[in-house]
Amino acid sequence: MESAELSFNVDHGYLEGLVRGCKAGLLTRQDYANLVQCETLEDLKIHLQTTDYGNFLANQTSPLTVSKIDAEMRRKLCGEFEYFRNHSLEPLSTFLTYMTCSYMIDNVILLMNGALQKKAVRDMLGKCHPLGRFTEMEAVNVAETASDLFRAVLVETPLAPFFQDCMSENTLDELNVEILRNKLYKSYLEAFYKFCKNYGDITAEIMCPILEFEADRRAFTITLNSFGTELSRGVAARVAKRP
Structure with missing residues (x-):
């Protein structure tokens, strides 16, 4: 020390x-x-x-x-x-990259929803958060399944590790896209939490409670939004599970 x-x-x-x-x-x-x-x-x-x-x-x-x-x-x-x-070095550079991943997830889902609604990619790119931009973004609309999305677009991005529990051949309609978003967030929060926990010290002391709160907030939101929809209790529980 x-x-x-x-x-x-x-x-x-x-x-x-x-x-x-x-x-x-x-x-x-x-x-x-x-x-x-x-x-x-x-x-x-x-x-x-x-x-x-x-x-x-x-x-x-x-x-x-x-x-x-x-x-x-x-x-x-x-x-x-x-x-x-x-200008950062490890492990700070990895920590800062983790901070951008939530914006990347939101941008991917935004572009996919735009594609489902037949909106122009250029118009949707203007609505994407700049912290979540990556060079492969424009190709998101060519994916029809989660597997397509991973192989064609996200395999070279920081989001790749979070797709381990999200690989699916299901057609990406509006419901499956929302399920994909929540699964990605779950994997992301778990990975970020593990990174901070393993590093320890002040990083773990400050960040772990913040990430726990965010996981709880998303779990409540997913559960409430699943009422009256096609999302079954089992699926809701899996995507809302706390890290």
Whole structure:
């Protein structure tokens, strides 16, 4: 433990400094009080320019809209996250990749539902969360079964390990797509939980309860949403089982 502490700054000191800087840049209580007083989105833009958000809306033309602000904030956040991940070493890089997997799952399911509804892939890609983007996304709509999806699209992505319990030749209709989403989330949460538990220390102390809560939340949601549907009690129990 002492040797790890002595060498910590060699591998992680730069990122720790960045994290401390980000923490110092969080909006203060006074900032929020000032935002409440803003009467227009332009007023909000002007105030945010005085914070660590800076001129992130400088390229946005009038009229300013909530969706534009949301998109630019999301882009700023994702850019900072990717910078952290690109400069991280193990095991931090794996931890950060785990953080993106939930967005990847949601993006895959979004594209599959779009394909079922005959919507254009380009339109659906615009709705995908940037933290969950991967190069094979556009090919998601060619899959007709979970096995097709794995072999043609996801085998080279971080989602591949989560498909071990999801391989199926069932046609991907709306019900099976939703079942696939929940099975993927179950496998993902179990893997992320195991990773944090095995690492131990503060990571396990903080993350394991968070992941347990998320697993419980999803279990309750799946159970409630299964009432009055074709989803049997047995299937609901399997996809909702806690890690």
